[in-house]
Amino acid sequence: MKLNNKVAFITGGTSGIGLETAKLFQAEGAHVVLVGSNADRLAAAGKELNGKALLVRADIRKAADIERAVEQTRAKHGHIDVVFANAGGTTVAPLEAVTEEYVAENLAVNFTGTFFTIQKTAPLLAKGGSIIVTTSFLNTIGYPGLSILAATKAATRSLVRTLGAELAPRGIRVNAVSPGAISTPFYSKIGLSDAVLSEVASSITQKIGLKRFGEPLELAKSVLFLASDDSSYTTGAELVVDAGLTQF
Numbered sequence: 001m002k003l004n005n006k007v008a009f010i011t012g013g014t015s016g017i018g019l020e021t022a023k024l025f026q027a028e029g030a031h032v033v034l035v036g037s038n039a040d041r042l043a044a045a046g047k048e049l050n051g052k053a054l055l056v057r058a059d060i061r062k063a064a065d066i067e068r069a070v071e072q073t074r075a076k077h078g079h080i081d082v083v084f085a086n087a088g089g090t091t092v093a094p095l096e097a098v099t100e101e102y103v104a105e106n107l108a109v110n111f112t113g114t115f116f117t118i119q120k121t122a123p124l125l126a127k128g129g130s131i132i133v134t135t136s137f138l139n140t141i142g143y144p145g146l147s148i149l150a151a152t153k154a155a156t157r158s159l160v161r162t163l164g165a166e167l168a169p170r171g172i173r174v175n176a177v178s179p180g181a182i183s184t185p186f187y188s189k190i191g192l193s194d195a196v197l198s199e200v201a202s203s204i205t206q207k208i209g210l211k212r213f214g215e216p217l218e219l220a221k222s223v224l225f226l227a228s229d230d231s232s233y234t235t236g237a238e239l240v241v242d243a244g245l246t247q248f
Helices: 017-028 040-046 062-076 102-122 147-170 186-190 194-207 215-229
Strands: 007-011 033-038 053-055 078-084 125-134 171-179 236-242
Touching: 007 017, 007 062, 007 102, 017 033, 017 040, 017 078, 017 215, 033 040, 033 062, 040 053, 062 078, 062 102, 078 102, 078 215, 102 125, 102 147, 125 147, 125 215, 147 171, 171 186, 171 215, 215 236
Parallel strands: 007 033, 007 078, 033 053, 078 125, 125 171, 171 236
Antiparallel strands: none
């Protein structure tokens, strides 16, 4: 088992990539701490994890909530070995529709929450610890209506380098996984009608080298690589998992 007796702290773990990663981590021997903001989804995810995960309801937009989640983790496990800062989300907004409130919300969910997740968990990580951040294919291409999400994901990519450099003397690795188009609930939450969503999905598929959306498990396996000792000499990197979407 690649994560035998390791403690893994996962945000945004109640569905999609986060939940699939939590299940894979658990299968690889990890003690999973799952952080989510919705009580019902958190409970449902806990059942999928055989009732063995530590479930913490917290809003990653609030540093105090993250700190409380970390404290609960410390109380139960004493330390953290792996952090998967995966929480994020947005809705589509063209240039003229973007407001101050919209920008602030996106920053809180996709950037500030990630930063404070790393800041608050770092004291519990020892030498050999691994932090993985979810970025996006949007941080390298231009896609209409998602300018703020793309900017926040580019900012988190920068954090992987800067905080990776800062934590390297402690032997802690910081890397990113960059998903392409993945079959998760993310797309149903961005505010598009079913008809438009279908059109967008078809358009994106044509640009993907392998001509299909990825599955959450395919991303989870990449996160496992970055979490485990298999990537012991990798830090500051972004592992692109997009079937060629941004490569050719």
